[in-house]
Amino acid sequence: MKTQAIGDLAQWVGRSVELQGWVMARRSSKDLVFLVMRDGSGLCQCVADRSTLGDAMYNEAEALTQESAFYCRGEVVADPRQIGGHEVRLSEIRTLHLSKDYPITPKEHGVDFLMDHRHLWLRSKRQWAIMRIRNTLIMAIHRFFQDRGFVQMDAPIFTDNACEGTSTLFATDFYGHPAYLSQSGQLYGEAMAMAMGKIYTFGPTFRAEKSKTRRHLSEFWMIEPEMAFCDLRQNMDLIEEFLRDVVSAVLERNRLELELIERPIEPLQKVTQPFVRIPYEEAVQIIRGERLVNGQSALDVLRDDLAQVRRSIEETRVEINEREAKLAQPSLKKGEIGHHQSQLQAARQRLDTAEEQERNLPQWISSASSFEAGNDFGGSDETVLTRLFETPIMVYNWPHEVKAFYMKRDENDPRWAKGVDVLAPEGYGEIVGGGERETNLEWLVSKIHEHELPMEAFEWYLDLRRYGSVPHSGFGLGLERLVAWVCKLPHVRETIPFPRMYGRIAP
């Protein structure tokens, strides 16, 4: 007989099921053992009762340790207090594999320790929920494009040059010739779009920058659609429809997961509203505090943040003192000591974070107020901007100097390139970069010279402008940044099963 999935238990209430999985947690009493089983599809408390199981099987249940594998059979009982809403009263249990000293305990762990045990960390609740949301996004992305007649294509990973000339790439050896891991499939996407009309790539991307921030990975997954006969406006319309669609898919399919990671859903629901679209020039004025948004100045928002941070530092310090005083009292029970200690450590961590913000915010305020038109936005400038709006923000018409060589110049005002960056709300910043591509052969050639790129490497690309050059546009979405925003994670490293980043190649 086939075993059931915990995720399907709702259909089995009142009946007997067989389950196979792992022990997530165990609590034992004299004649009762509570085992929380996880099987990948969900969580379920299994209750072992000595009187129904008999001594032999009961002792087996009692001996199970964290992350041991076991089989069981029992009746499903609906119980809203339990995680998943059900529990199973065991009539049979069998150990499949006994674990010894599982490294990840129910206590808090540091990031470094967890990253070193990433292969096991993936089993924990939070990571389980994040990976399922990532899966929903991946499937929703494919479905969105497939439903609209896009053809999925795979761009090459080995490339013979730094195709945009900007990023630092990973060098490798290709039969004795230097080669680089792809930083973008975009140029190949353009070629394919001229063959298929509408395409998208979905593949790994490599950047060798030694970035140590919460939004950078050395290896990440990028989705890059490219459409023939498409201008910047149509491109932006598509981006908006696309993000609305994939975020809605998560809201429809992953309520349990969002709840588990305590992600408030109201900000995500705002994607149904029209996205804010502002030209670069206007965005600069907003960042500098020269232009108000709904009566709010960006600089005031930052100053309020700073005041708030300082207040919370004061409060946390008071709390820490109080808890230290409590801990210093004699004759505390062990449980009380543990409680105060963990609360104290949590407070100290909050204090560290707040103090770091206190150091950063003044720099961000000064960098925002003195922002020089013509530059690209920094991470903090993006954060400032997103704090003023509730929907994703599309910033378009960028100074052509800061954008890639293939970006189309605005016919009416050649200062601007017809690029668009999409900033995710709640401080997340850039998740999409895209734009309309240059179609004019002469302009393109002069741009390649201007960027000091090797012309011969782009001959094939220039062919696209020699034979049937048409308006076309596309964009690139960073999957991990999207997952980070949707899950409201502090760092992209938790959005991918095995992150590759500066200083991290294993496991």
Next chain:
RNA sequence: UCCUCGGUAGCUCAGUUGGUUAGAGCACUUGACUGUUAAUCAGGGGGUCGUUGGUUCGAGCCCAACCCGGGGAGCCA
């Protein structure tokens, strides 16, 4: 590459102006208790204080260099 914070038990962290045998909780283990939900009670084992060198009668603590990690800048999705 630069700025900044950090490295003490398996894990999370205390450790006062440098002072004798370096602590707590969790985890593990033993026993008691209990329809329990990371924190019921009592006992037990567990340490080359990141590395190297220096100052000192004496260094977890001070100094220097280096290694590793967190965050930020730059760069980007």
